[in-house]
Every structure is written in C-alpha cells, then in structure tokens.
Amino acid sequence: MITDLVKTSGLEIQLDAAKPGLVFGKGINFSKPGVRTLDAMREVLLDKDVLEPQELYYMYRDVYRISDKALLENNKLRYDVTVIKPDFLGRELMKTAGHYHPGSYGELYEVLYGHCFCMLQKPKPNDHQVIDEVILVEAAAGEKIVIPPGFGHILINLGPEYLVTSNWVSSLFSSEYGLYKQAGGAAYFIIKAAGKLEFMRNPYFKKLPEIKLLKPAALIDKFGLAKGKPIYPMITEEAAKFAFLNRPADFDYGDVFAESVKKI
Numbered sequence: 287m288i289t290d291l292v293k294t295s296g297l298e299i300q301l302d303a304a305k306p307g308l309v310f311g312k313g314i315n316f317s318k319p320g321v322r323t324l325d326a327m328r329e330v331l332l333d334k335d336v337l338e339p340q341e342l343y344y345m346y347r348d349v350y351r352i353s354d355k356a357l358l359e360n361n362k363l364r365y366d367v368t369v370i371k372p373d374f375l376g377r378e379l380m381k382t383a384g385h386y387h388p389g390s391y392g393e394l395y396e397v398l399y400g401h402c403f404c405m406l407q408k409p410k411p412n413d414h415q416v417i418d419e420v421i422l423v424e425a426a427a428g429e430k431i432v433i434p435p436g437f438g439h440i441l442i443n444l445g446p447e448y449l450v451t452s453n454w455v456s457s458l459f460s461s462e463y464g465l466y467k468q469a470g471g472a473a474y475f476i477i478k479a480a481g482k483l484e485f486m487r488n489p490y491f492k493k494l495p496e497i498k499l500l501k502p503a504a505l506i507d508k509f510g511l512a513k514g515k516p517i518y519p520m521i522t523e524e525a526a527k528f529a530f531l532n533r534p535a536d537f538d539y540g541d542v543f544a545e546s547v548k549k550i
C-alpha cells in the first residue's frame with residue numbers, strides 16, 4: 287500500500303508499506319536508509335530472546351529539496367525521516383533505541399503518519415541512574431514534539447499502522463546511544479497485555495518518578511509550530527524560528543506540552 291505523506295510533511299514523500307520504505311519525489315535529496323536491526327537493539331529490550339522482526343525501523347538522514355541545500359547548511363540544520371514498523375518486540379511495543387544529545391541540544395519531531403508515544407527522560411546531571419523527570423507525550427499525525435534540552439528520548443509505535451516521523455535537528459552534533467544501552471532501555475518498558483498498556487519500571491534506575499502523560503501543545507508560536515502545519519517548508523521562510531535548535535539555552539520550554547485528559 288502506498289500512502290502519500292505530502293500533506294503532513296510538505297515534501298513529496300510516500301510511504302510504501304510493502305517495501306517497506308519511502309519513495310521520494312523529484313528534486314529531493316535522500317540516501318539509502320540506515321536500518322535498525324533486532325540484533326543492534328537487543329541490549330535495550332525487555333525480552334532479549336526475541337527472534338523477530340529482523341528489521342525494526344528505517345532512518346532516512348539528511349533529506350532535503352536540492353534547491354534548499356544552502357539553507358540547511360547556513361542554518362546548521364538536518365531533516366530526517368524515520369519509518370517504524372507496527373509490531374511487537376516480545377511483550378514490548380515497537381520502539382526506537384533511544385539516545386541523549388551532547389550538551390543541551392534539543393530537537394523538533396513531527397508525526398507524519400501513525401500514532402506514537404515519545405518517552406522523554408531527564409537524568410540527574412551527575413548520576414544518570416537517577417531520573418528526575420519522565421514525560422510521555424502522545425502524538426498523532428500533524429502534531430509536533432519539541433524535545434527540551436537535557437531529555438533523552440525514544441519513540442514508541444502505538445500501532446496498528448506504520449509510524450513515520452520527521453525531525454529537524456542541529457547538524458553540529460551526533461546522538462549518544464551509550465547510556466540507553468548501559469541502562470538496558472529507557473526508564474520504563476511499555477508492554478501490551480490483554481489489550482491494555484502496562485508500564486514496567488526499568489530496574490537499572492535507582493530512582494524513577496511517576497510518568498507524566500502530556501500531549502503536544504497545538505500552537506507554539508515562538509517556534510512557528512502549529513498542529514497540521516508541516517515543518518519542512520519552514521526552512522525557506524521561517525528558518526529563524528528554528529534558532530532554538532542551535533541555541534537551546536536561550537529559550538523557555540515551559541509551554542511546549544499541554545495537559546492530557548487521558549490517564550495511564
């Protein structure tokens with residue numbers, strides 16, 4: 287099945303679920319996706335003896351309209367698209383490996399297709415086994431997730447469809463996966479049993495707060511973000527709104543999430 291993602295992304299991209307992967311329109315730069323395999327993820331899984339699926343998700347890094355190349359370089363930004371299968375990893379819902387950013391760099395995610403949780407966790411600066419805050423952001427197509435400085439993050443596909451996300455991020459750093467591997471996963475494992483979600487604490491952590499379930503704010507004016515407004519095209523006229531991605535400490539992040547009426 288082919289699903290057009292142009293409306294949510296603002297770029298000529300299609301999801302080809304049979305491939306699985308993305309099909310890019312003319313004039314768009316892309317390269318072969320990085321594939322996250324089961325073996326590469328085993329350390330961060332609750333059930334380490336899982337046998338399938340072999341391929342979990344596909345990372346298309348540095349996607350852009352060729353005519354926008356200089357804009358991305360001048361603004362020191364990179365745009366990526368990630369395609370995450372709808373499946374289980376043993377008892378766990380399909381998820382990404384998780385990483386922190388060096389320094390205080392944040393990130394901007396957008397859901398292009400599907401339905402997800404983004405689990406954010408903030409460790410104590412001098413002891414990463416103590417987590418000060420765990421935020422679970424529930425988002426669907428068209429919604430934006432701002433990752434504030436200091437938070438590690440994973441994406442969880444709530445299914446039943448593929449999850450496709452895009453992100454803008456500073457091109458000046460590389461993500462750090464080591465602490466998630468050392469911890470054997472994120473703060474909590476999310477499992478589905480008898481159709482119900484359960485949240486299991488990761489015993490690696492000495493201190494874990496309760497999960498705060500939030501949703502993305504529908505409008506974040508200072509960053510130019512609105513539900514349903516694609517973030518890719520902002521690079522041509524509103525790139526200044528992305529200054530928070532390279533100067534994270536200059537901004538306040540108190541308004542990027544909203545209360546959720548749901549309970550977990």
Ligand SMILES: [Fe+2]
Nearest residue numbers: 385387393461
């Ligand atoms: Fe990130």
